[in-house]
Amino acid sequence: MGKKNGISPTREENYPQWYQEAVKASDMAEKSPVRGCMVIKPWGYALWENMVKILDDMFKECGVKNAYFPLFIPVSFLEKEAKHVEGFATECAVVTHHRLEKKEDGSLTPAGKLQEPLIVRPTSEIIIGESFSRWIKSYRDLPVLINQWANVVRWEMRTRIFLRTAEFLWQEGHTAHSSKKEALEMTFKILDIYQKFASEYLAMPVIKGRKTEAEKFPGAQETLCIEAMMSDKKALQAGTSHFLGQNFAKASDIKYQAINGGEEFVWTTSWGVSTRLIGGVIMTHGDDDGVIIPPKVAPSQLVLMPILKNNADDNRVLEYTDNVAAALRKKDYCGRKIAVETDKRDIGGARGWEWIKKGIPLRVEIGPRDIEKNSVFAARRDKKHSEKETINTERFVNNITDTLDNIQKNMFQKAADFRNRNTTIIEDKKDFYQYFTPKNKKEPEIHGGFALSGWCGNPECEKAVKDNLKVTIRCIPLDGENKKGKCIHCGNPADKQVVFAKAY
């Protein structure tokens, strides 16, 4: 193959540009002509469908049930929770009219003004809270455990496919409980699910932690999160689980008759992950040839590419390929049958490159000489694209789930090694500033990675670091909550060690 890399530029040359090219070359999604909205193409959507299926089963396992609530929220509803409205009013799509009218010049103009404007949901605490206030009467009705798969809209000014788009797809869980303890337990249980999903299925190691006051969800009492490191050493918030206390219960008047007869407010939680995770997969695993998708969530685990020569061998090769495909499709993998693509196009080396760039875990070539040896010529996407192996066909088919598991584990290990290599405990302020300062001006994004440093808890220190370095506290890791030290900014005693990083 003449080309050096599937994608140009490389990650080192220009990471943001590399990301765009990787998305494009994978055929997962594209920009749409509608400002800030993306089109999720079949290959990207199939990945999302797999993610949905796995998460959905995990939620249902906990007794969570799916439901669906209105897309629109009346403005007066939004006003119910003061911090919530501050957080979302500045970037929402507002519906003001309910029809279009033809003007004299033939153009269409909004007509039928609504008495009260509606916003397109940026999140649904308030509108679901309204239902909860009617559903919940007594302690017998609790807990209520609901999830919604839906589209939401946040009018972001700077958008990037999957990572930050005006419209995105997500799940939002909303639960109501009779006690603070139970609601907190739910918040942590979901965090564990998110961690398990990210690490076991997306092969994405994550740190579980709490958000600081400045970074938490508008209206939440506590925001838990999972934070991942992308391959440019920046952090990506990959999922959040909020303990809302009684804030939203009071805002939406969600009360119940307690077992002892009194009337009490419920305790609520909300939690979500979104199509942003796809961006996370791309930036965790992708290399200079493009996207690499973990086998457990890949739309297809492998592609078979018969090598056709326009001669008498072709039929034999095609038949052999179909037999291998049929044998593979009978195998179970990750709760489903293995999904196999067969690509019979005669387009030369472009065919292999296309699948490399799509990130399919395994590529398999089958030619006349392979058939004679009863073997296939296989290449793993997690290895160099030139590393191919001739394997006995029967053995290849019989070992397929092991091979896929191996790829999955290798991807996780690589990502974990990378993160660990780029995570450092820093106690000295000068070291800290150096760590987050680019080595040269041409590559402004090159920095150290995650810094584990002390923080005194003062929002002023947090803000100073952010203003000076564009570095934020990604989270207070659950296992770093009681680590003593000194504050990286002010030098005062610190009773927690936090993760500082640049973030998406």
Added chain:
Amino acid sequence: MGKKNGISPTREENYPQWYQEAVKASDMAEKSPVRGCMVIKPWGYALWENMVKILDDMFKECGVKNAYFPLFIPVSFLEKEAKHVEGFATECAVVTHHRLEKKEDGSLTPAGKLQEPLIVRPTSEIIIGESFSRWIKSYRDLPVLINQWANVVRWEMRTRIFLRTAEFLWQEGHTAHSSKKEALEMTFKILDIYQKFASEYLAMPVIKGRKTEAEKFPGAQETLCIEAMMSDKKALQAGTSHFLGQNFAKASDIKYQAINGGEEFVWTTSWGVSTRLIGGVIMTHGDDDGVIIPPKVAPSQLVLMPILKNNADDNRVLEYTDNVAAALRKKDYCGRKIAVETDKRDIGGARGWEWIKKGIPLRVEIGPRDIEKNSVFAARRDKKHSEKETINTERFVNNITDTLDNIQKNMFQKAADFRNRNTTIIEDKKDFYQYFTPKNKKEPEIHGGFALSGWCGNPECEKAVKDNLKVTIRCIPLDGENKKGKCIHCGNPADKQVVFAKAY
């Protein structure tokens, strides 16, 4: 049981009111405080999820792939297809601003006016067409077979849960082909899928047919549909498949390089079914006790209700119930495991009535005396609620799929018999008017049902019938396209027999 019926009023007393009460009592959905938008509650959403799963598999079997396109459509895009804009501009949600601002009096008001208003998609031909115009370059790219599961919004003035709501959930398929023939074949193939889905899974017999010019989709060249009869003898359009000719290809400039080198417009189709089908299920099968859900799509196939007496027997009964549940949950049914509810609440007869009203196919009581006989006490929802049967437990478990199949078939047969009983060939105009005229003024909706009558093809005749009787041509059945006769309105020769009915 003291109550005569689960629902009041009965269908005969007041059908629209019965429908509302049946929906409410089933706990499937409710009205929301957002005008025209519904909340789909867990029991209703689980039914929808099953429908989605089955249809999705059927589409994928045909090579259709899922994708996701923007929620918003710029107004200038809508203008591209003249009939399309006429059809949808009068009832759409218009987004005009992208944030809210606090006024001096503290209220929130729209701010950040958009240069171009956006409408919330009522359907996505135009926005998907824009993508197609970029995706399709050559005959090698065709056919493109895409489906989207999404929410859409049509600002209906009179709404009714599931049947006609401002926001609803649906699937919309969009395909592009290189020839008229292939596009037409696709339109018919999807119609067959819809028929199969309605009859085999929803137990809903449907008539396949073509829409008249007056009733077809705005912008379509041909609209095919499936029409079902509800238990008030009115028609429900349950799914549509449109052959769009080259109208939308021209509107969105979707051209391809043909095999012979020339540039040609593609031929497109679009097709959809929605949460409206849930309303169809309710009105096809529901009785005066409420909803009845066909086993193949039911959220759960059966409920086990241990009879607890607050005595020493209780543990034995609970254990026995759990064992029966475990044995049932191992059984395959309709591509999944059987879903079993166990309802251990001690709330007397209300418990059984709740499940009757939810329409669960089978209710099973297990008490101390049943255990002694090693039997269960089972009631089928498709029979009278007093008809219960003592069955040997082992036999019950072993025969469960047969029993469910039997319920499914019985439901279809009942619905088909009802429709056939209320479908009449009418050749005489006086008979026709009598057929559609209520017998008395108190019950204005009581009428004959479906009339199969000749139509000359003149839109004036169609309109006259509609104006006089509120009866429309539901479809020209595919098997009635060449039936000669005379037009039921003008008496002139007619070369087709059509279905006239009142409709939802």
